[in-house]
Amino acid sequence: MKANSPKRKVFQDALDLLTEDMAVDKAVSENGILQIAIDKITPFHDHPFRLYEGERLADMVQSIREHGVLNPVIVRRTKKGFEMLAGHNRANAAKLAGLKEIPAIVKDKLTEEETYVYVIETNLIQRSFTDLLPSEKAAVLKERHEKISCQGRRNDIVKEIVALEGASQKSTCGHSDHKLRSRDSVGKEYELSGSSVSRLMRLNHLIPEFKEQVDDGRLPFMEAVHLSYLNEEEQNLICQVAEQEGKKIRPKQAEQLRKQNGKIDQEAAENVFRCPEKSRAEKKTVKIWIDAGVYNAYLADVGEADVSEIMEKALKMYFGKAV
């Protein structure tokens, strides 16, 4: 990460916000950190980030086995117990490491918006924005965007952030740059154009299945953007039909669907997938590479015209069936 890049700045802002808060907590109470049973903590109700898997998770579990959980997680009190705001991965790894309790800071009296800030910003500390999955980026951008464009409704949080930034003499973070449209301001923080921010934020309108598909690359980004304009029922329908037909959504199809927004029924959905695909001209020949030794042993003396026939006979024998 470059020393003065916008990403670095966002990272630093988030860090400031959190460390300052933690410091306040400690100041208020020396024992502000409680040991809480992991079972009592439920994941954040709208957690947009995927948990670590594979090697990364294994490393974390190993580290916790050796050193314990060094940084407390952040939770808030609920009727049944606690809700995780920051530390989903630590709690998950601690559980796998066999721990029953985890150090936690309990935050009370937070607004819904504030809790969301904790959820988003802490993840940005662990991972740089560019490493996030598309749906995760969408969630982050949404949070940043709302912070900038809906200041009236979010006075509490804006005050907190402005205070922190004012104290550390930070340059613009969108709010002070009113000449920029809000999406451009957000984009500036992450080295994205305003339109890219808009498109990314569209992913927030996708049903979970489509979000997952975008994240693992099964659904291309632009197709996802088109589909995001459909309502939930329509998206579910398309998702279901695509699976039934065993087909991927083509760019043209996604565009077509978007235009039919609001009037897609079962039939329309099926029609989209059945519309004649521009079938590429059937290939008359294919070219393959075979080992020169094999060629010399079996085919070198055979005329080119006969090779295909020989191959066909050989393959029929090999696979035991006619094509």
Next chain:
DNA sequence: CCGTTTTCCACCCTTCGAAT
């Protein structure tokens, strides 16, 4: 009316198939 969102278009880069 003004700010935001969406659309459209030009452009760049990568991928893929066909030709050599």
Next chain:
DNA sequence: ATTCGAAGGGTGGAAAACGG
């Protein structure tokens, strides 16, 4: 194996459309 061109995916900027 290499080269070439077409197509597709993605981006950014400007204009149009939308909404409070």
